[in-house]
Amino acid sequence: MNKRWAVPAAFAVAAVLLFAVAPLALSPFRLDQLGRYLCFAIVAVGIGLAWGRGGMLTLGQGVFFGMGAYLMAMHLKLADAGPGGTPDFMALISSDGVPWWWEPFRSEIVTLLAILLLPAAVAAVLGLATFRRRVRGAYFAILSQALAAAFAILLIGNPTGTGGSTGLSGFRGFFGFALSDPANRLVLFFTVAGVLLLVLALVRQLMVSRFGELLVACRDAEERVRFLGYDPANVKTVAFVVAAFMAGIAGALFVPIVGIVSPNDVGIVPSIGMLIGVAIGGRTTLFGPVLGAIAVAWAGSALSEQFPSGWTYAQGLLFMLVIAFLPGGLASLAWRRRARAAGPASVSAPLPAPSGGN
Amino acid sequence: MQQDYLEISGLTVSFDGFVAVDGVDLSVLPGDLRFLIGPNGAGKTTLIDAVSGLVPAAGSVRYGGHELTGRKVHRIARLGVGRTFQTATVFEELTVLQNLDIAAGHRRGPLALARRRRGIPEEVERAMETVGLTELVDAPAGVLAHGQKQWLEIGMLLVQDARLLMLDEPVAGMSAEEKDETGRLLQRIGADRTVVVVEHDMDFMRSFASSVTVLHAGKVLAEGSVGEVQADPRVQEVYLGPGHHSRAEVETVLGEVS
Numbered sequence: 001m002n003k004r005w006a007v008p009a010a011f012a013v014a015a016v017l018l019f020a021v022a023p024l025a026l027s028p029f030r031l032d033q034l035g036r037y038l039c040f041a042i043v044a045v046g047i048g049l050a051w052g053r054g055g056m057l058t059l060g061q062g063v064f065f066g067m068g069a070y071l072m073a074m075h076l077k078l079a080d081a082g083p084g085g086t087p088d089f090m091a092l093i094s095s096d097g098v099p100w101w102w103e104p105f106r107s108e109i110v111t112l113l114a115i116l117l118l119p120a121a122v123a124a125v126l127g128l129a130t131f132r133r134r135v136r137g138a139y140f141a142i143l144s145q146a147l148a149a150a151f152a153i154l155l156i157g158n159p160t161g162t163g164g165s166t167g168l169s170g171f172r173g174f175f176g177f178a179l180s181d182p183a184n185r186l187v188l189f190f191t192v193a194g195v196l197l198l199v200l201a202l203v204r205q206l207m208v209s210r211f212g213e214l215l216v217a218c219r220d221a222e223e224r225v226r227f228l229g230y231d232p233a234n235v236k237t238v239a240f241v242v243a244a245f246m247a248g249i250a251g252a253l254f255v256p257i258v259g260i261v262s263p264n265d266v267g268i269v270p271s272i273g274m275l276i277g278v279a280i281g282g283r284t285t286l287f288g289p290v291l292g293a294i295a296v297a298w299a300g301s302a303l304s305e306q307f308p309s310g311w312t313y314a315q316g317l318l319f320m321l322v323i324a325f326l327p328g329g330l331a332s333l334a335w336r337r338r339a340r341a342a343g344p345a346s347v348s349a350p351l352p353a354p355s356g357g358n
Numbered sequence: 359m360q361q362d363y364l365e366i367s368g369l370t371v372s373f374d375g376f377v378a379v380d381g382v383d384l385s386v387l388p389g390d391l392r393f394l395i396g397p398n399g400a401g402k403t404t405l406i407d408a409v410s411g412l413v414p415a416a417g418s419v420r421y422g423g424h425e426l427t428g429r430k431v432h433r434i435a436r437l438g439v440g441r442t443f444q445t446a447t448v449f450e451e452l453t454v455l456q457n458l459d460i461a462a463g464h465r466r467g468p469l470a471l472a473r474r475r476r477g478i479p480e481e482v483e484r485a486m487e488t489v490g491l492t493e494l495v496d497a498p499a500g501v502l503a504h505g506q507k508q509w510l511e512i513g514m515l516l517v518q519d520a521r522l523l524m525l526d527e528p529v530a531g532m533s534a535e536e537k538d539e540t541g542r543l544l545q546r547i548g549a550d551r552t553v554v555v556v557e558h559d560m561d562f563m564r565s566f567a568s569s570v571t572v573l574h575a576g577k578v579l580a581e582g583s584v585g586e587v588q589a590d591p592r593v594q595e596v597y598l599g600p601g602h603h604s605r606a607e608v609e610t611v612l613g614e615v616s
C-alpha cells in the first residue's frame with residue numbers, strides 16, 4: 001500500500017518544504033532565486049507531459065514562456081505608467097505613444113486571461129498544423145527550435161514595442177502591490193509554489209487518467225492508435241497545449257520575481273535549458289522534471305557566478321551524458337534499484353522510455 | 359445486417375509504377391470466414407492496407423454502406439473496420455487491460471478521458487475471456503508471448519467493436535495448439551462478423567476457412583471453397599510450378615485434400 005500513498009506523501013513533503021522550510025531557512029535573496037527556479041520547474045512539469053509521456057521533443061518552450069512573460073511585463077509597465085500613461089522606455093525611444101496592441105493589457109483581467117489563453121491557443125494551432133501533417137521526431141524538435149529563434153528575433157527587431165534586446169524591466173508594482181516590499185515578495189513566492197503544486201496535480205491527474213494511457217500509446221505506436229479510431233494529432237495537441245499553458249504561466253510569474261524579461265530568456269538557448277533539467281530528472285516521471293529543473297537552475301546560478309561561460313558547456317555536456325547513458329534520467333536509477341530488489345521475475349517495474357523524440 | 363458486407367471492386371494500388379494490387383474484385387459477407395492466400399509478394403498485406411486506409415488506392419471499397427477509399431485511417435476504423443498486423447503491434451509498455459481499454463475508447467468524450475479508469479469495463483472483461491488473457495490483465499503487453507500478443511490484438515478488435523476484421527497472418531509462429539485455439543476463436547467471432555484472414559499456413563486454412571480467395575501478382579487468381587481452390591490447376595501452378603501435379607504433391611503444399 002505504500003505505493004498508493006507515495007504520491008500524496010510527496011505532495012505533502014513538497015508543500016512543507018516550499019511553504020514552511022524555505023521561507024524560514026532562506027534569505028529573501030535566496031528565496032527570490034528559488035522562486036525563479038520554481039518558474040522553470042513549472043515549465044518542466046509541462047515538458048515532462050509533452051516529451052516524457054507524449055514523445056514530443058519540445059525544444060521551443062521559450063516561445064510560450066516568453067509570451068506569458070511579455071504579456072505580464074507589458075501589463076506591469078502600463079500599470080506603473082498609470083492610466084493613459086506611456087511606459088518609461090517607450091517615451092525614451094519614440095514619441096508615438098503606446099502601440100494599439102499594448103492597450104488591452106492595461107486591464108488586469110484581459111492580461112490574466114491572455115496569459116492563460118494565448119500561449120495555449122497558439123500551441124493548439126501549431127500542434128494541429130504540425131501533428132496533422134505528421135511532423136514528428138527530430139523534425140518537430142527543429143521546428144520548435146526555429147520558432148524560438150524567430151520569436152527572439154521578432155522581439156529584438158521591435159524595440160519600441162518590446163524593449164528590443166534589453167527587454168522590459170524596472171517593474172515597481174504587481175497588481176497594486178509594491179514589489180519592493182519583502183512581505184509582497186513572500187506572497188509572490190507562495191504564489192509560485194502554489195502554482196507549481198497545482199500544475200503538478202493537474203499533470204498527475206492527466207498521467208493516471210485514460211488520456212495519459214492514450215498519450216503513452218501515441219508516443220510508442222502512433223500509427224497503431226489510428227487503427228483504433230483515434231486521431232493521434234488531437235491527443236498530442238492536448239498534451240502540447242497543456243505544456244504551453246504551463247510555460248505561459250511560468251513566464252508570467254517569472255517577470256515580477258526576476259524583475260526583467262528579455263529575448264535572452266526566450267530564445268534557443270533558454271529553450272534547451274528548460275529541457276535539460278527534465279532529461280536529467282527523468283522525463284517520464286512526475287517529480288523528476290521538477291527536481292531536475294530546480295537542480296539545473298540552481299547549478300546554473302551557482303556556477304555562472306564563478307565561471308560565467310563554463311556553465312553553458314557544462315550544461316550541454318550533462319545533457320549529452322544523460323541522453324547517452326541514462327535516457328530515463330536520474331529517476332531511472334531508482335527503478336533499477338527497485339527492479340533489482342524485486343528480482344528478475346518482476347514484470348511490473350515501469351520500463352524506461354526507449355526512444356528520444358519519436 | 360445486409361449492409362454489413364465488404365465489397366471491393368477494381369481496387370488498384372501502385373507504388374511508383376509498381377502495381378501491387380491490380381484491379382481486385384472481392385465480396386465478403388458477414389458470417390463468412392474468408393481466407394486470403396497467395397505466395398509472398400502477392401499483395402495480400404497491401405490489400406488490407408488499402409481497405410484500412412493506410413495506402414491510397416484507386417477503385418472502390420464499400421463497407422456498411424460507406425465508401426472507404428479516400429478516408430483517413432481513424433475514420434475508417436470508426437466505421438467498424440479493424441485490422442491486425444503481420445508483426446503483432448501492441449502498446450508494449452501498457453498492460454493488457456490498458457491496451458484493451460484504449461481500443462474500447464474512441465467514442466469516449468473528453469471528460470471520460472480525463473478521469474482515471476475505475477474497475478474493468480464490461481466489454482474489456484468479455485474480450486479478455488474470449489481471447490483467454492484474463493489471468494494476464496495487469497501484465498505489460500511487452501512481456502507477452504508472441505501468440506498472446508496476437509490474441510491481445512484480436513481482443514482489441516473485439517472491444518473496438520469492429521464488424522469487419524482483417525487479420526494479417528495471425529497464427530504465424532504459433533504452436534499447433536495455439537493455432538487450433540486461434541482457429542476456433544476466429545470461427546466464434548466470425549459467426550456474426552465479416553472476417554478476412556491472410557494466412558500462409560495451409561493446414562490452418564483447410565481446418566477453419568469457410569471460403570478462400572487466392573491472390574497472385576496483385577490479381578485474384580481463384581475463389582471458392584477450400585476444395586475448389588486446392589483443385590484449381592492455376593492455383594497449383596502458382597504454388598507448385600507449371601504442369602500436372604499428383605495428389606500427393608498438391609497435399610504437401612496446399613494441405614490435405616478432402
Ligand SMILES: Nc1ncnc2c1ncn2[C@@H]1O[C@H](COP(=O)(O)OP(=O)(O)OP(=O)(O)O)[C@@H](O)[C@H]1O
Binds near residue numbers: 397401
Ligand atoms: N510501401 C511499399 N513501397 C513499394 N513497394 C511495396 C510497398 N509495400 C509493398 N510493396 C510491394 O508490393 C508487393 C506486395 O506486397 P505485400 O506485402 O502486399 O505482399 P504479401 O502478399 O503480403 O506478401 P507476404 O506473404 O510476404 O506478406 C511486394 O512486391 C512488395 O515488395
Ligand SMILES: [Mg+2]
Binds near residue numbers: 402403404444526
Ligand atoms: Mg504480407
